[in-house]
Amino acid sequence: MFLDLVLRRVQIAPPPGLYLYSCTSPASQIDLRRCHPPTDQTTAIMAATKAAAAATVYPDAAFVKSIPGRYGFIAHLIEGRDLKKRPTEFRIDEVLQPFDENKFNFTKIGQEEVLFRFQESDNGNASVITSESPNVSPIGYGHVLLIPCVLDCLPQRINKESFFLAMSMAKEANTPYFRVGYNSLGAFATINHLHFQAFYLAETFAVEKAPIQTIATLKTGVKICRLVDYPVRGLLFAGGSNFKDLSDTVSAACIFLQDSGIPYNVLISDSGGRIFLLLQCFAEKRSRGEVSQEIVETQMNPAAWELSGYLVMKRRKDFEEASEDTVLSFLNQTSVSASIFGGISESILEALCDGFQP
Numbered sequence: 001m002f003l004d005l006v007l008r009r010v011q012i013a014p015p016p017g018l019y020l021y022s023c024t025s026p027a028s029q030i031d032l033r034r035c036h037p038p039t040d041q042t043t044a045i046m047a048a049t050k051a052a053a054a055a056t057v058y059p060d061a062a063f064v065k066s067i068p069g070r071y072g073f074i075a076h077l078i079e080g081r082d083l084k085k086r087p088t089e090f091r092i093d094e095v096l097q098p099f100d101e102n103k104f105n106f107t108k109i110g111q112e113e114v115l116f117r118f119q120e121s122d123n124g125n126a127s128v129i130t131s132e133s134p135n136v137s138p139i140g141y142g143h144v145l146l147i148p149c150v151l152d153c154l155p156q157r158i159n160k161e162s163f164f165l166a167m168s169m170a171k172e173a174n175t176p177y178f179r180v181g182y183n184s185l186g187a188f189a190t191i192n193h194l195h196f197q198a199f200y201l202a203e204t205f206a207v208e209k210a211p212i213q214t215i216a217t218l219k220t221g222v223k224i225c226r227l228v229d230y231p232v233r234g235l236l237f238a239g240g241s242n243f244k245d246l247s248d249t250v251s252a253a254c255i256f257l258q259d260s261g262i263p264y265n266v267l268i269s270d271s272g273g274r275i276f277l278l279l280q281c282f283a284e285k286r287s288r289g290e291v292s293q294e295i296v297e298t299q300m301n302p303a304a305w306e307l308s309g310y311l312v313m314k315r316r317k318d319f320e321e322a323s324e325d326t327v328l329s330f331l332n333q334t335s336v337s338a339s340i341f342g343g344i345s346e347s348i349l350e351a352l353c354d355g356f357q358p
Contacts, residue, residue, distance in 0.1 A: 063076070063077045063319065064076045064077075065319075065322075066203070067322055067323065067324055067327060068323075068324065069323070069324030070324070071206045071209075071230075071231075071309065071324060071327075071328075072204065072206050072209060072309070073206050073309045073310075073311060073324060073327045074201075074203060074205070074206075074309060074310045074311065075311050075313055075319055075322045075327075076139060076140070076310065076311065076312050076313065077313050077314075077316060077319035078139065078312060078313070078314065079314060079315070079316060094185060094186065094261070095157075095184050095185050095186045095187075095257075095258050095261050095262065095263055096155070096157055096185070096258055096259070096261070097155060097156075097185055097192055098155060100192065101153065103192065104191060105153065105191065105192070105193040106145075106147050106150050106191070106193050106195065107150060107151060107153065107193075139199065139305060139310075139312050140199035140200065140201050140305075140310075141199060141200045141201060142178075142198075142199050142200045143197065143198070143199035144197070144198050144199065145195050145196070145197055146165075146166055146169060146180065146195060146196040146197065146198060147193070147194065147195045147196075148161070148162040148165055148166075148194055148195075149162075149194075150193075153193065154193070154194035155192050155193070155194065156183075156184065156185050156189045156191070156192045156193065156194055156195070157184070157185075157194065157255075157258050158182065158184075158194075158251055158254040158255060158258065158266075159251065159255070160247075160248055160251045160252070160255075162194060163247055163250065163251035163254065164244060164247045164248070164251070166180050166182070166196045166268060167180075167243070167246075167247040167250075167268060167272045167275075168243075168272070169196075169198065170198070170268045170269075170271050170272040171243065171271050171272040173198075173271065174271060175200070175271065176269065176270045176271055177200055177201055177202045177203075178198060178199075178200045178271075179198060179199070179200075179201075179205070179267060179268060179269055179308075180196050180197070180198045180267075180268040181196065181197045181198065181265070181266065181267050181268070181303070181304030181305055181308070182196050182197075182254075182265065182266040182268075182304060183197075183265050183303045183304050184254075184257070184258055184263050184264050184265070185263070186261075186263030186283055186284075187263035187264055187265050187280055187283070187302075187303065187304075188265075188282075188283070188301045188302060188303040189303075197304070197305075201310070205267070205269070205308045205309045205310055206230070206308065206309025207227070207230060207232070207234075207267065207276055207278070207307070207308040207309050208269055208270075208274070208276075208308075208309075210227045210228065210229065210230035211227075211228040211229050211230075212225035212226065212227060212228060212236050213225055213226050213228050215345070215349070216349050216352075216353075217239075218240075218249065218352060218353070220240050220241050220245040220246075220249065221239050221240045221241045221245065222237060222238070222239050222240040222245055222246055222249045223237070223238050223239045224236070224237055224249075224348075224349065224352075225237075225238070226345065227276075231328050231331035231332050231335060232278050232279075232280065232307045232331050232334060232335045233278075233279055233335050233336055233338070233341040234276055234277055234278035234279055234307075235253070235276070235277045235345060235348070236274060236275070236276055236277075237249060237250045237253070237274070237275045237277065238273060238274045238275070243272065246272075246275070247272075249352060250266070250275045250277065252351070252352060253277060253348050253351075253352065254266065254277070256347070256348055256351045256352075257277075257279075257344075257348070260347070262279065262344060263279070263280055263281065263283065263284075264277060264278065264279055264280070265277075265278045265280065265303060265304040265307050266278070266304060267304050267305075267307075267308045276308065278304070278307045278308070279335070279336045279340075279341060279344060280302055280307060280334045280335060280336065281334070281335075281336050281340075282302045282333065282334040285333060290333075291333050292333070295329070295330055295333060298313070298314070298315060298318050298330070299314050299315070300312070300313060300314070300318070300330060302330070302331070302334040306331075306334075307331065307334065311327060311330075
C-alpha cells in the first residue's frame with residue numbers, strides 16, 4: 001500500500017505509494033525561525049515539505065500567536081479561509097458514508113500538485129519521489145494532505161494499513177514538530193475521500209502537555225491513558241513492543257468508533273510515539289441548537305488541530321480578543337460529556353482486550 005501527499009487531479013494512474021499534496025502556510029507572529037525545519041534536517045520528507053512551503057503564496061492576513069495561560073493554546077488568524085476552503089458536500093451527522101465519485105475527491109486534482117510518493121523500498125527504508133505545489137487553504141508551514149491509494153477511491157474511514165502508513169510518515173519525518181492529523185466524518189472532515197493532514201510547527205500543542213492517567217496496559221505493552229484536566233476528553237496511546245503494535249491498536253480503536261457511529265479526531269505526535277484520540281460532538285450539538293450563537297458566528301470548526309490546541313480563526317475580531325477563557329468556552333462545547341466519554345472508553349477497552357480485529 002502507498003500514501004500520496006497531494007493537492008488535486010491525477011489523470012495518469014500513479015505507481016503504488018503514499019502521495020503528499022501541498023497546502024503550505026502563512027506568515028506568523030510566532031518566531032518563524034522556529035517554525036521552519038532545522039537546516040541540518042536531511043530527510044527527504046522534510047526537504048520536500050520545506051520546498052513546498054517555499055513555493056507557497058502566503059496570505060496577507062495571516063497571524064499566529066500564543067495565548068497566555070496555563071494551557072498554552074495557539075491562535076492562527078486566516079481571514080477569508082472559509083471562502084477558499086472547499087464546502088462540505090455530504091451529511092455531517094453520519095460517520096460512515098459511501099464514496100461518491102460525483103462529489104469532489106482527490107482524483108480530480110492536478111498531477112502537478114503531487115509533492116511525492118511515500119512507500120517502503122526493497123531495503124525496508126522509506127523511498128520518496130518529489131515535486132511541489134501550493135494549495136488554497138493552508139493552516140501551517142508545509143501543510144500537506146496525505147492520501148493513501150488515491151485511485152482506490154476509499155471513503156473517509158480509517159483502516160489498519162492506511163493508518164500504519166500515516167504513522168510511518170510521522171516516524172520518517174524524524175521530528176516531533178511534524179504532526180499528522182485525521183478527522184472522521186462528523187468531526188469536520190470536509191472531503192469524503194480517505195486522507196490525513198500534516199504540517200510543521202516548532203511549538204508544543206496544548207494537548208501534548210496535558211496530564212494523563214494510565215487506565216490500561218495491553219499484552220502488547222501499549223499503554224492507554226485518559227487526558228486529565230484538558231477541555232476535550234480523549235485517550236492517549238503510547239508504547240508497545242514495536243511500532244506496528246501501537247499503530248494497530250490505535251487503528252482498531254478508530255475502527256470501533258467509526259463502526260459505532262462516533263465522530264473522532266486523531267493527532268499523531270512525537271514522530272508516531274504518542275497518538276491522541278479525541279472525541280467530540282460539536283456538529284450534533286450545533287444541529288440541535290445547543291451551541292451558543294456567539295460561537296456559531298465565529299465559523300470555527302473543531303477539527304484535529306483545533307482540539308489539540310492550535311485554533312484557526314477566520315475573523316480578526318476573534319483573533320484579537322482571543323483569551324484562554326474564550327478558547328476554553330469553545331472547546332468545552334465540542335467535547336462529549338464525562339459520562340459519555342466514560343462509556344465509550346470502556347467499550348474501546350473491551351473491544352481491544354477481546355482481541356478486536358479490524
